[in-house]
Every structure is written in C-alpha cells, then in structure tokens.
Amino acid sequence: MRFFSFFLVLAIALALALAVSMPIGQIPPLAPLLDPNHGFWQNTLSEDELAVEEVDLENLSAPVQVTYDQNLIPHIFAENEADLYRAQGYVTAQHRLWQMEFQTMAAAGRVSEIVGPIALDLDRMTRRKGLAYGAELGLKYLQESDSETLALIEAYADGVNQYIAQLSDARLPVEYKILNYRPEPWSAFKTLLLLKYMSDMLVGDRDLEFSNLRKILGEAKLNRLFPQFPAANDPIIESGKVWDFEPLPVSKPDSVDYPTDAILIEPLPQPEEGTGSNNWAVAGKKTKNGNPILANDPHLSLNLPSLWYAMQLSTPSNSVKGATLPGALGVISGFNQDIAWGVTNATRDTRDWYRITFQDKSRKAYRYGNGWKDTEFRLEQIKVKGQATFVDTVVYTHYGPIVYDRSFKTERQDVDFALKWTVHQGSNEQKTFLLMNKARNHSDYNRALDHYTAPAQNFVFASRSGDIAMRIQGKFPLKWPGQGKFLMDGADPRMEWQGYIPNAQNAATLNPERGFVSSANQHPTDSTYPYYVFDNTYEHYRNRRLNNRLREMDQITVEDMKELQFDDYNLQAAEALPVLISLLGTHKADSPEADKYLKELKSWDFFADPNQKGQTLYSIWSSETFESIWRELSGARAPVVRPSSYQTVELLAKYPRDSVFDVKSVEGVETAEYHVKAGFDSLLVAMAKWEAEEGDYAWTNYKKTTIQHLVPTFKSFSATNVYTGGGSGILNATGSRHGASWRMVVELGSQMEAFGVYPGGQSGNPGSKYYGNFIPVWAKGEYLDFGLRTQGSSEAVLFTTVLK
Amino acid sequence: MRFIFLTILVAILVVFLNPVAPYWVVMIGIAVLGALIAPNGFGGFMGGGLGMGLTWLGQCIYLAINTNSPLPDRMGELMGLGSGMTLVAVTAVLGFLLGAFSGWAGVLFRNLLQHTPENVYRG
Known part of the structure; x- marks a missing residue:
C-alpha cells in the first residue's frame, strides 16, 4: 500500500512537471513561462531597474x-x-x-x-x-x-x-x-x-503587371495612362540642372519582341503603399541663424519594437548620433560634429524579369542566343516547426534565381521567370555608413556613397561649413528607354542590362541656387537627365508641397522644420476635391446626409488633422471614385496595376469626357461624372454604416493609426488607435499602418542642435516602461533633444555602465 | 507544527533556489524537505503547495506592483485570460500544484523507507 501510494503520487508529480514543461499545440510550456523567477514576470522589469x-x-x-x-x-x-x-x-x-x-x-x-x-x-x-x-x-x-x-x-x-x-x-x-x-x-x-x-522592404517592380497592361491597352494608351513624366514634375534634383558629363551610350535593339501572353501568376508582394520618406536641407541663406538645417523622416511600416534604435557612438576622434538599425553597424540617419545626413528611398526599377526557355525537363540548360547556357541548382532546406524539413530546389540562371516555375505559384501556367536584381551582386553598403559616420565634409560624403548599391537612397547632406547637397545613390542599371518595364525574353542577349550608370553620373546636386535640396520619393530629375530612370511609384504630392513650402519660406528656424515634418496639408485633396464637387453637380441634392457631408467637405481646409472630418469624407469619396474608374481594368483576369491617383485626377480635371471613363458593361457612354457620382453613392453607404457602427468619423478615428508588434497576432503588444493626423501623400505621411518611422531635425551651427523622435521606445521589451514611451511625443509632433553628449556630462543620466 | 515548519522552509527554498534553478529542481528540493521534515501526507501536500504557491504569488504581486508594468495585462490578453490578475492566480495555482505533489511525494518516500516494525509481539 505504501509503495502504491508513493508511486502514485510520484507519478502525478512527474506527470505534472512534464506536462508544464512541454508545449501544447501553440501554447508554450507553462512552467518556464509563468515561473516568477525565470518566466515572463521577469520581463516586467525595466532596464533602469536592472542597471549594473x-x-x-x-x-x-x-x-x-x-x-x-x-x-x-x-x-x-x-x-x-x-x-x-x-x-x-x-x-x-x-x-x-x-x-x-x-x-x-x-x-x-x-x-x-x-x-x-x-x-x-x-x-x-x-x-x-x-x-x-x-x-x-x-x-x-x-x-x-x-x-x-x-x-x-x-x-x-x-x-x-x-x-x-x-x-x-x-x-x-x-x-x-x-x-x-x-x-x-x-x-x-x-x-x-x-x-x-x-x-x-523598399524595392518593388511592376514588370508582370505592365506586361499584362501592354497587352490589354496597347502601347499608346498605356503610355498615356502611365506617362514617363507627370505634367507637374517637381523632381529631386532641381530642374534646369546642367549635366556636365558625357553619358555612356546605351543602344536600343532595332526591334523588341516582348513576350505577349497574359501572365496570370500572382506578382511578388510590393512595398506597401505609403512606404516612402522625406528629407531636405536648407542653406544658411534661408535660415534665421545663418546655419544649414537638415531634416529627415523615413516612412515605413509602423512596428514595435521600432525598426530604429537611437544611439550616440563616440571615439576620441568622432561622435555620431542618430538612428541605428539593430543588427547593422553605425548610425544610418544622423549627424556628427561636422555633418548631418539622412535618407529617403530612391524608388527606381532595379528589378527585372526574364522568361526562361529550358532545353528539357531536367532544367540543366536554357536557351541563350543561338546556344544553351547551364543552370545551377540551389537546394533550400527549410526547417518547419513540428514537421519534416521542406526542400525547395531553386534553379539559378546567369540573370538570377528562377522565382516562378512549375513548383511555385504558377499553378495555372507553365512558365519560368528569372529575377535579375542588384541585390544579387556583391556589395558593401555597410562601408558607406561606417565612412559616413565619420565624414567631415562633402567629399567625404561622396567617398562614403561610392560604396553604396541597394536599396537605392536619396542621401541628403549638410555640413557645418555651409554646404548642402543631395545625391541619388544606388547601383542603377544602364537601360534603353522602356527596358525592364515589361517581362523580357531571357533567350535574347539584346535584353541584357548594358552595364551600370557610373557613380559620378548619378544625379546629384551641391549648393543649388534655390537654397535648398529636398526629396520625397519623386522623379529623380527632369527629362534632361541622359539616362532612363523609370519607376511606377514616384510621388506626385509630397514633393510639390515640400518644395512649394521651402521655396516660400525664409528666416527658417528648427521649429519651422519640425512643423513642416508634421505638416498635414493634403495637396491631392486641394487639387481634386473642387473637381469632384463640380462633377457631382446636384446629384443627391435632396438627401440631408449628402448635404451634411458636402457642407463639411466644402468648409474643409485640406489639412488632415486628427479631428478633421473632411479628410475622412474625401478619403472615402476619392478612393471609391478611383475604384469605379479603374474597376474594369483591375477586374481583368491577369494582374495589372492601376494608373496613379495623380494621373486619375488629371484625367478627371482635364478630360472628363475621355473614353477611359466609359464602362463597357453599362449601356451608353459614361463620362467622369458617372464615376464621381458612383463614388459619392458609395461614400453615403460607407458613412451610414460607419456612423451606425462606430459613430465619430474624425480622421484619427477613421484611419486608426496602429503601431503593430512584429508578430501581428501579439495584438496586446501593439499600440492601437494612436491619436495623430496625416496620411499617404501628405508630408506627415502617417496613415493607418505606415508613416514617419523616425523624425530628425539638425541645425549645423557652431554647436550641433539636434532633435529626433520615433514611434516606439528604446526597449524591445513589451514589459518595459521604455517600450512605447516615445509614441505620445511622436503623435503630437514633438521631439526629444538629441544633442551630442560628452563623456563627463552628468546631466539627465539614467545610469552608466562600464564594459571591460 | 511540522506542516507550518515545512511551509516556511519551502518558501525559503523557493526564494533562494528558484532564482538560480528551474522549477523542476525546486520540486526535487521540496520533495527532499518533505522527506526530512516528515509531516503527515496531508501536511506534506499542503506545506509544499502553500510554500511554493504563496511564494510565487508573492513574487508575482511584488513584481507587478513594484514595476507597474503593463506586461501582466498584455500577457493576460494575449493568452485569452483577460487581465494580469488572472495570470497572478494561474501562476499561484501552478506553484501550489507543483509544490504540493512534490511535498507529498517526499513524505511518502520517507514513509517508504521508515521501517515500521511488523509481526512484533507487543505484549
């Protein structure tokens, strides 16, 4: 009996100990998680409480x-x-x-x-x-x-x-x-x-979609809906810049046979809309104190822990401070005692697709010119939690990996597409940041940038000695006009990139007459730049708002620059809303709701501030209208890309009777008015639903800015419904999931004055008081003092640790 | 008395051993204490259970109050348990169960070894 009871209780104790040490489905082992001495309770301690x-x-x-x-x-x-x-x-x-x-x-x-x-x-x-x-x-x-x-x-x-x-x-x-x-x-x-x-995260391409569009629309209509330059081009490098170099020749083949079959595969995920950035620098002649001021705010997914981590890095000869990327060395966007720099994404098509024709099913060789070229196989061993390792065979061509083939994402089509991308070439981006961190002047900055390949960035620069500069740096393929916009035939050697634009010929400017340099992901240059620089995602609104403001501003202070980063003016709405209202005419004039919304829209000042209702109404109305205009195009069986909002507004304003507005499935000939009214009807439906379910439709309540934990299902680790304004296409580009991931303003005087903030906190621990403590500061458009510290300074010290 | 003594010793064990050892080492420790102090079975169960359960409870509450951290609530929500208070209770119950069965097993082990005279003429 004693044996029995002992072994029974022992068995229970062992079973219990075992049960709480093992995961059950997605539930982690309970005891290690809950043990107050080792489990999550220990993560309630903040860093200052653990200081040594x-x-x-x-x-x-x-x-x-x-x-x-x-x-x-x-x-x-x-x-x-x-x-x-x-x-x-x-x-x-x-x-x-x-x-x-x-x-x-x-x-x-x-x-x-x-x-x-x-x-x-x-x-x-x-x-x-x-x-x-x-x-x-x-x-x-x-x-x-x-x-x-x-x-x-x-x-x-x-x-x-x-x-x-x-x-x-x-x-x-x-x-x-x-x-x-x-x-x-x-x-x-x-x-x-x-x-x-x-x-x-930052590079996309629309080659497959454009290939489909070319087939559906024909080349002429495609070029009309997707012009190479917009009517109101306000490029990064000031218009009228003289290109004082002899460009490398690029020869376009006499005739180009693009593959013409519709491509039904699902294209690669693109960088999220709203991913972009602003940066600028103003020269001393435009500022109150006579010092250059530099500003940078990269717009990325808003995540916790934040992508950025603030730091000062000092040696006896150099001190640099700013935003670092956890995992990479040095500061990515910041300043030292002499210079400041910042980055925005230089969107440009550096990713191209080639259709590959294999010799036979073994896929050991593919057609190239008059002969065959050998492939290489790379076996990707993917370990899967709770399952056997999955082995994926990826075939590599001289262009790059075959992303889509019979075993991946091509269920409906027998195709093989190889990806050529500058990321697949040996490069040394880290060196750029190591050198930039200790750069002293404009030539050091240029030397640092010479090592930079991808993702291409617009590097803004200012120095204490008074220089301001911008350089669009990346490894850019030399292409003939139109090359790489569509899927190319990989068997045709004439489709190869013809080299790269030399670093010295990348678009750049130093101390332009207008007294400022700026970038907001728009076209890099005007049409005089001698190289073909296509991309589908160039910005058309933030850049014009930014340059308009910088042109008219004078006696600029750091405070002015902070306000400009937080500027909520919606230029698209300012241009499009009067057009929408006029095309709407008296539609639904008898509806009291319609009347109420129209009054709110008409009295709106175009600022997307958090309490504004006009911004919510405009946002729904415009997107429903654009949706209606392009529904037939987007409804095609093959994936396509829609013309930009800018181009759509241009058509609405200038060519309301254009044939693009005709809907084939509806009898008669439709014009712009049809879509504007349809968009307005959708607005009424959406608002009735919103008002019934949610009530308040102030912009912040509607857009619901959320800073999401990197594991999206860890909802309670995210910050939701942050009260803040802004939106896509607005300088304060804070939408619902994207926005200013880091804001920095630096005045380069005898003493560097610097301010910065990001929507997160220094700690990656959701239990720490430093996990999200910058979010309220950021949401209000305020900043932290980011001045350089000296080693001996004891002001505002939380704690000090010596590593030895 | 032995039960109270065991409870106190288990609490001390958890406070000093648990920070440097995982929970299963603590369980063995509790079993050893149970065997050494040897209350009756129920006393071993309750002494081990209360000693570990109350200590874990105290440690959670101490951390939660001292740090004022949002983590217990966040974890509670994540695990579908509502608030952090539920997690405090779950942690305490888990500690109790682990300690209780360890203590009881220890007592029973002692009983096993203790030679109770049998077939002896008691006069």
Whole structure:
C-alpha cells in the first residue's frame, strides 16, 4: 500500500512537471513561462531597474563607457572603432535581441522554423527572391576585398554573441518565452542579411503587371495612362540642372519582341503603399541663424519594437548620433560634429524579369542566343516547426534565381521567370555608413556613397561649413528607354542590362541656387537627365508641397522644420476635391446626409488633422471614385496595376469626357461624372454604416493609426488607435499602418542642435516602461533633444555602465 | 507544527533556489524537505503547495506592483485570460500544484523507507 501510494503520487508529480514543461499545440510550456523567477514576470522589469555598473566584455582593448540618458538612449564612449562596434553589438542586443534575430530570420526565409508550416510559402518566396544568396555574395565580397570592414562587422557580432552567452532565462526577451525558442549566435552574415531585408522592404517592380497592361491597352494608351513624366514634375534634383558629363551610350535593339501572353501568376508582394520618406536641407541663406538645417523622416511600416534604435557612438576622434538599425553597424540617419545626413528611398526599377526557355525537363540548360547556357541548382532546406524539413530546389540562371516555375505559384501556367536584381551582386553598403559616420565634409560624403548599391537612397547632406547637397545613390542599371518595364525574353542577349550608370553620373546636386535640396520619393530629375530612370511609384504630392513650402519660406528656424515634418496639408485633396464637387453637380441634392457631408467637405481646409472630418469624407469619396474608374481594368483576369491617383485626377480635371471613363458593361457612354457620382453613392453607404457602427468619423478615428508588434497576432503588444493626423501623400505621411518611422531635425551651427523622435521606445521589451514611451511625443509632433553628449556630462543620466 | 515548519522552509527554498534553478529542481528540493521534515501526507501536500504557491504569488504581486508594468495585462490578453490578475492566480495555482505533489511525494518516500516494525509481539 505504501509503495502504491508513493508511486502514485510520484507519478502525478512527474506527470505534472512534464506536462508544464512541454508545449501544447501553440501554447508554450507553462512552467518556464509563468515561473516568477525565470518566466515572463521577469520581463516586467525595466532596464533602469536592472542597471549594473560594470559588465564583463571580452576582447576589448580598453574599457568602454555607456551612458544612458533619461530616454534609455545609450551613448557609447570607446577608445577605438573595434571596441566601439563590439560595444554597439552588445548594447543593441541588450535591448533588441529578439527583433534583430527575427528580422534576419525573415530575411533568410526561416520563419517556419519559429511559427510552423503557416509561414512556408512566405519562406519559399523569400528564398526564391535570393536574399540570403545576395548576403552570401556580400560576405564573399568583403572577404575578398574589404577585410577591414569585415573585421568591424565581426567585432559587432562578437558583442552580440557575448550578450547571448551571458543571457539568463530571466532576461530572455519575452517573445522567445512565448514562441518557445532560444537565440542562436549572431554572425557577420546576419548583418548583411539585414541590409538585404531593407532592400526587400523598399524595392518593388511592376514588370508582370505592365506586361499584362501592354497587352490589354496597347502601347499608346498605356503610355498615356502611365506617362514617363507627370505634367507637374517637381523632381529631386532641381530642374534646369546642367549635366556636365558625357553619358555612356546605351543602344536600343532595332526591334523588341516582348513576350505577349497574359501572365496570370500572382506578382511578388510590393512595398506597401505609403512606404516612402522625406528629407531636405536648407542653406544658411534661408535660415534665421545663418546655419544649414537638415531634416529627415523615413516612412515605413509602423512596428514595435521600432525598426530604429537611437544611439550616440563616440571615439576620441568622432561622435555620431542618430538612428541605428539593430543588427547593422553605425548610425544610418544622423549627424556628427561636422555633418548631418539622412535618407529617403530612391524608388527606381532595379528589378527585372526574364522568361526562361529550358532545353528539357531536367532544367540543366536554357536557351541563350543561338546556344544553351547551364543552370545551377540551389537546394533550400527549410526547417518547419513540428514537421519534416521542406526542400525547395531553386534553379539559378546567369540573370538570377528562377522565382516562378512549375513548383511555385504558377499553378495555372507553365512558365519560368528569372529575377535579375542588384541585390544579387556583391556589395558593401555597410562601408558607406561606417565612412559616413565619420565624414567631415562633402567629399567625404561622396567617398562614403561610392560604396553604396541597394536599396537605392536619396542621401541628403549638410555640413557645418555651409554646404548642402543631395545625391541619388544606388547601383542603377544602364537601360534603353522602356527596358525592364515589361517581362523580357531571357533567350535574347539584346535584353541584357548594358552595364551600370557610373557613380559620378548619378544625379546629384551641391549648393543649388534655390537654397535648398529636398526629396520625397519623386522623379529623380527632369527629362534632361541622359539616362532612363523609370519607376511606377514616384510621388506626385509630397514633393510639390515640400518644395512649394521651402521655396516660400525664409528666416527658417528648427521649429519651422519640425512643423513642416508634421505638416498635414493634403495637396491631392486641394487639387481634386473642387473637381469632384463640380462633377457631382446636384446629384443627391435632396438627401440631408449628402448635404451634411458636402457642407463639411466644402468648409474643409485640406489639412488632415486628427479631428478633421473632411479628410475622412474625401478619403472615402476619392478612393471609391478611383475604384469605379479603374474597376474594369483591375477586374481583368491577369494582374495589372492601376494608373496613379495623380494621373486619375488629371484625367478627371482635364478630360472628363475621355473614353477611359466609359464602362463597357453599362449601356451608353459614361463620362467622369458617372464615376464621381458612383463614388459619392458609395461614400453615403460607407458613412451610414460607419456612423451606425462606430459613430465619430474624425480622421484619427477613421484611419486608426496602429503601431503593430512584429508578430501581428501579439495584438496586446501593439499600440492601437494612436491619436495623430496625416496620411499617404501628405508630408506627415502617417496613415493607418505606415508613416514617419523616425523624425530628425539638425541645425549645423557652431554647436550641433539636434532633435529626433520615433514611434516606439528604446526597449524591445513589451514589459518595459521604455517600450512605447516615445509614441505620445511622436503623435503630437514633438521631439526629444538629441544633442551630442560628452563623456563627463552628468546631466539627465539614467545610469552608466562600464564594459571591460 | 511540522506542516507550518515545512511551509516556511519551502518558501525559503523557493526564494533562494528558484532564482538560480528551474522549477523542476525546486520540486526535487521540496520533495527532499518533505522527506526530512516528515509531516503527515496531508501536511506534506499542503506545506509544499502553500510554500511554493504563496511564494510565487508573492513574487508575482511584488513584481507587478513594484514595476507597474503593463506586461501582466498584455500577457493576460494575449493568452485569452483577460487581465494580469488572472495570470497572478494561474501562476499561484501552478506553484501550489507543483509544490504540493512534490511535498507529498517526499513524505511518502520517507514513509517508504521508515521501517515500521511488523509481526512484533507487543505484549
């Protein structure tokens, strides 16, 4: 009996201990998660409550001091660069380890390892796009030609790894506890992968959609709906710029046979609409204090933990401060004692598709010219949580990987499309930032940029000595007009890129007469630039608003620049709404609701402030109208892309009786009025529903700005319904899921004055008080003081740690 | 008395051992304490359970109040349990169960070894 009772109770105790140590479905092991000494309860502690005075960090040549200011922004003081970046790795990992690793897992196509088969298609797509392949080539490039940079990247990795080695269960980021896995070692490869991840986030193409459109509309109509330059082009490099170089010749084949079959496959995911950025610099002659002022606000997905992490990095000879990317070395957008710089995405078509014709089913060779070229096979081993490893065979051509083939996303068609992309070429973006961080003047800035390939960026620059500059930098293929807009025949060698635009001939400007430089993702230049620079997503509104304001402003102060970053003026509405109202005529004049909404629209000042109702009404009415206009086009069996809002408004305003407005499925001949009225009817329906369900339709309530945790299902880790204005096409580009991910304004006087903020917080821990503490500041358009600190300064110090 | 003594010792064990050891090592420790102190079975169950359960409860509440962190509520919502208070209760109950069965098993193990004389003429 005693034996029996002992073994029974022992069995219960063991079974219990075992049950709470194992995951049940998606539920993580309960005891490690709930144990107050190791589980998530430990993540309730904020960083200041865990502060220590000293930390052991091996391989340093001298002690490194890290001073955290009251916002938990670390200021690292090291004796040399190797120590500095080792410390940067360690400190960043302390606050952002899970995010760094998760982002690189995503870039490597390894999400299935963490979340299971649900992410398998995503991972296959990522791998077929060749991001990891590109990072491998980048690493090879560093090993062969830049061991100095590689050594620094490895020092950073060592810093991260020493943190991981010291990491106790209690300090493990809570996401690991919930998802039940542990961090693996960091490596130089992962840093490169992160930079590829940025390319993937920022670069798109519409080749397949344009190929379909060309077939549906014909070349003439296509060019009319998608002109190469808009009527009101206000480019990045000021119009009238003289190009003082001899351009490389580009020969266009006499006749081009584009593949003409409709392409039914689902195109690659594109960068989200609203992804973009603003940057500008004004010369001393336009500012109150006579100093240049530089501003930058990159617009990206609004996520927690934030993509950005603020830091100051100091050695005895240099101090740089600004926004870093966890996982990459140095500051990405920031300033030092002498210069400031910032980035916006230079959207340009650097991704092209080639149709491949295989010799036979073995896919070992494909047609090229009069002969055959050999392929290579890359076996992608995708580990899947809870399942066997999935092996995906990706065929590589000399163009690049075959993304779509018989085994992936082409169920309805037997096609093989290879992707050629600048990301698949050995490159050294990290070097650009290492050099930029310590640049002293305009020529240092140019030298730094010469190493930069992708994702192409508009680099704004200002120096204390009074220079302002802009350079559009990336590795841009040399193309004949129209090349790469459509799917090309990979068997035809005449379809090859004919080289690259030399760095010295990339569009750039220094101290232009107008006293400012600016970019907002619009066309890089006017039509006089001697190279073909096509992209489908050039901006048409933010750029004009920005340049209009900068042209008319004078005696500019830092406060003015902050206000401009937070400017909610909706230029599209200002141009389109009068057209919509006039085309609407007296439609629905007898409806009291219609009357109410129209009155609100007519009295609206075109500012998309959070309390504005006009912005909500305009946003619905315009999008419903555009939807009605292009419904037949979008309804085609093959995927297509719609003409831009700018082009649509142009047509509405100037050619309301154009044949594009005719709806074939409706009898008679429709004009613009038909669509404007249909859009208004949809507005009434949508508003009736909204008012019944939600009530208030002030803009902020309607757009519901959400800063979402990187795991979308972790809803309670996100910040929802943030009260703030702005929207797509507006300088304050804050929509519902995208917007200013970082705002910075720097005045380059005898002392650098700098202000910055981002929608998040320094800590990646959802339990910390520093997780989202910048969000209210950011939402109100306010800033944190980002001035450079000296090592001895004791003002507003949260705590100091010495690494040795 | 032994039950109270066990409760206190288990609490001390959890406070000092748990920060450096996972929960299953603590369970073994509680079983050992149960065997050494040897209250009756019920006392072992309640002593181990209350010692660990109350300590975990106290530790959660201490962390939640001291840090004023939103995490317990966020975790509660994420796990579909509503508020952080529910999680405090769940943690305490889990601690109780782990401690209770460990303590009881320890007591029963002691009983197993203790040689109770049998077939002895007691006069």
